[in-house]
Amino acid sequence: MARIRLDRIRHAYTPELAAAGQYALRQIDHTFEDGGAYALLGPSGCGKTTLLNLISGLLAPSEGRILFDEQDVTELSTQARNIAQVFQFPVVYDTMTVAQNLAFPLRNRRIGAKETERRVRDILERIGLAEKANRRAAGLTADEKQKISLGRGLVRSDVAAVLFDEPLTVIDPQMKWQLRSQLKELHAEFRRTMIYVTHDQTEALTFADKVFVMVDGEVVQVGTPEELFSRPRHTFVGYFIGSPGMNLLPCTLEGGQAIVGGHRINLPQAIGSPAASRALELGIRPEFVQVLPRGQGYPITIRRVEDIGSEKIVRAEFAGQPLSAIVDEAGEIPAEADIAFAPEALNLYADSWLVERERA
Numbered sequence: 001m002a003r004i005r006l007d008r009i010r011h012a013y014t015p016e017l018a019a020a021g022q023y024a025l026r027q028i029d030h031t032f033e034d035g036g037a038y039a040l041l042g043p044s045g046c047g048k049t050t051l052l053n054l055i056s057g058l059l060a061p062s063e064g065r066i067l068f069d070e071q072d073v074t075e076l077s078t079q080a081r082n083i084a085q086v087f088q089f090p091v092v093y094d095t096m097t098v099a100q101n102l103a104f105p106l107r108n109r110r111i112g113a114k115e116t117e118r119r120v121r122d123i124l125e126r127i128g129l130a131e132k133a134n135r136r137a138a139g140l141t142a143d144e145k146q147k148i149s150l151g152r153g154l155v156r157s158d159v160a161a162v163l164f165d166e167p168l169t170v171i172d173p174q175m176k177w178q179l180r181s182q183l184k185e186l187h188a189e190f191r192r193t194m195i196y197v198t199h200d201q202t203e204a205l206t207f208a209d210k211v212f213v214m215v216d217g218e219v220v221q222v223g224t225p226e227e228l229f230s231r232p233r234h235t236f237v238g239y240f241i242g243s244p245g246m247n248l249l250p251c252t253l254e255g256g257q258a259i260v261g262g263h264r265i266n267l268p269q270a271i272g273s274p275a276a277s278r279a280l281e282l283g284i285r286p287e288f289v290q291v292l293p294r295g296q297g298y299p300i301t302i303r304r305v306e307d308i309g310s311e312k313i314v315r316a317e318f319a320g321q322p323l324s325a326i327v328d329e330a331g332e333i334p335a336e337a338d339i340a341f342a343p344e345a346l347n348l349y350a351d352s353w354l355v356e357r358e359r360a
């Protein structure tokens with residue numbers, strides 16, 4: 001296992017792209033702690049796979065260094081870095097049995113037959129394939145094959161990290177749930193450093209202790225699921241995480257109040273004063289918007305209500321801006337409605353970045 005440090009990494013796919021300033025990764029300076037469960041989350045093209053391939057050694061960065069436990073591995077191959085990988089499509093040897101597939105990496109490392117058998121049996125139990133140990137891999141389902149790919153990473157005791165690139169892409173929706181929670185359990189048992197690439201927030205938030213949110217070649221926030229939900233540092237995080245995402249309302253500031261389309265909204269505490277030229281937005285999650293009878297808050301026009309079973313999503317217009325609110329399934333929604341905001345849940349953004357509050 002290893003602590004993985006990315007030291008001022010930048011990457012452009014060709015020297016021409018670098019000369020034109022078109023970097024797939026613009027500046028990455030982060031550490032993955034030994035034994036942690038991490039997700040790299042972001043939309044298509046933001047650089048997740050590029051970053052994973054730099055860590056595994058499939059790609060060499062244009063600039064910067066990669067350190068495993070402070071040893072510079074930038075020039076080392078995937079094999080020399082001792083990385084295990086689980087890709088979108090399961091990589092298994094179809095002609096071998098399940099047990100032979102798991103034993104393969106140990107044989108390559110000249111581990112003795114007895115020790116190999118012991119470890120393979122242990123992993124077979126843990127990934128739930130003990131009964132299929134002697135079956136040919138060819139006849140297995142996609143999720144069983146993905147379990148073998150994962151098992152091959154866990155069977156070796158010398159693996160620095162296990163990297164996953166969208167590993168649930170070809171798995172049936174029903175099995176996705178099962179595999180996801182099994183993966184989390186296996187992480188808790190083995191405590192290997194695991195890095196999981198996905199564009200799916202549910203996968204990222206259920207698997208990872210810490211999520212790296214990426215956009216446009218940059219990591220905009222590293223945080224626990226709770227931090228990403230309650231204190232998004234960037235409007236992209238607010239919008240991308242949560243369903244529906246955070247409401248973002250263009251505003252101005254005046255004497256500790258935010259002005260949205262002529263409405264004055266009290267901000268919870270003193271907010272540091274962002275430079276006057278910056279574009280300001282007030283961020284509030286739909287979970288913290290209350291829908292009230294007319295006369296008790298700020299007026300909205302309700303456009304539609306989506307009933308999703310456990311709760312209702314109110315799609316409305318407030319001061320000419322679209323706004324969503326989440327209401328309890330049993331909650332009344334007046335035809336003529338107002339809204340109020342939970343003040344402590346208001347965030348202010350300047351040029352998309354969170355304005356940190358001044359602490360008393």
Ligand SMILES: Nc1ncnc2c1ncn2[C@@H]1O[C@H](COP(=O)(O)OP(=O)(O)OP(=O)(O)O)[C@@H](O)[C@H]1O
Nearest residue numbers: 013014024042043044045046047048049050051199
């Ligand atoms: N081999 C390549 N040559 C040139 N550009 C590339 C290459 N691979 C990726 N890119 C570009 O680098 C950027 C980051 O791509 P990357 O595949 O890392 O993103 P991603 O977040 O993993 O997206 P996806 O989820 O679609 O795989 C994109 O603009 C992409 O077009």
